[in-house]
Amino acid sequence: MMKKIVFLGCGSMGEAILGGMLAAGVSPTSVTVTVRRPERANELVERHGVTALASNEESGANAEAVQGASVVILGVKPVGIIDLCREISTALDPSAVVISVAAAVSLEQLEGALRPGQPVVRSMPNTPLKVGRGVVALSGGSSVEEHHLADAHAIFDGSGVVLDVPEEQQNAVSAISGSGPAYAFYLAEAMAAAGEALGLAPEIAQVLARETVAGAGMMLAEPGANATELRRAVTSPKGTTEQAIATFDRQGLPAIVKAGAESAAARAAEITAELSGE
Structure with missing residues (x-):
């Protein structure tokens, strides 16, 4: 039936x-x-x-x-x-x-x-x-x-x-995958803005950022794909990408992403409490 x-x-x-x-x-x-x-x-x-x-x-x-x-x-x-x-x-x-x-x-x-x-x-x-x-x-x-x-x-x-x-992990899930698409879009926005600052026309910078983030996502979706391995494959020793990644690390990008995710998870817990009238 x-x-x-x-x-x-x-x-x-x-x-x-x-x-x-x-x-x-x-x-x-x-x-x-x-x-x-x-x-x-x-x-x-x-x-x-x-x-x-x-x-x-x-x-x-x-x-x-x-x-x-x-x-x-x-x-x-x-x-x-x-x-x-x-x-x-x-x-x-x-x-x-x-x-x-x-x-x-x-x-x-x-x-x-x-x-x-x-x-x-x-x-x-x-x-x-x-x-x-x-x-x-x-x-x-x-x-x-x-x-x-x-x-x-x-x-x-x-x-x-x-x-x-487990349900106790749902706020963490929300912080990573629920909100995560916005993080990727935010990255694309920042990349486009950086391109403009380097002299690219806005429409060119936007296409480059958009298609790069979308294409990278498709590579990550391949069976067995690993983000760390994919990043390393693009990062040649003493090359331009290595310099950019090193700068991201010095500026604390991983810590910023972690803090953002923690804030998202904390807000989810607050909303749960608000809905309970606590």
Whole structure:
């Protein structure tokens, strides 16, 4: 029997997950999506062939959608997750696995807003899921069994690499992979600015930086690739790259990246506390 999969909220990240899942072979007839606006619902129907409900038109759309579902993906912003869990709690099948993609919302908070024993998985996807190169970290709750995790893996497998981590590592995951794409974009910005400072035309500097970062990322994505080995292969003794890397080290770039990641992880913990009213 085909499993019913429901997306509650489907913004850009949710649609990236949905697209990867459908590309991996899941039938659109098994998928129901709820969004606020009817225009967005119609867009998703036309683009993906799924069933879509608009909560602005149907006040009970979320509870209606989850009835009989095997997998429910919570795709709303962190501030709205707990209220959404309470809204659908009694409509969920007790065996349905609920997957949250909201950053900083803990399993304890999710489980506390659902019926006791409801299987819950916390996930941390990142934006490269939109191009099939994402990475997703999953943490299972107290009632999650192996088959629930398998269902969660199946949702994300079509969009990137899926890893299982203890929940206490989720803030670190968020700091590295969740926020990480912004670090790469920031590096590309800095490289383009440096190129301009060296006399390149802005449009030339931007293309050089963009394509270099994108190309390096593709090399890193090759099976067995290692960042340290790739860097060393480009760094000839006494050459220009070696000089640049030595300057980065003297200026403390590794320590700066570490401090930034620590700040991101600390902010995630603060958000969790804020959502708990602490």
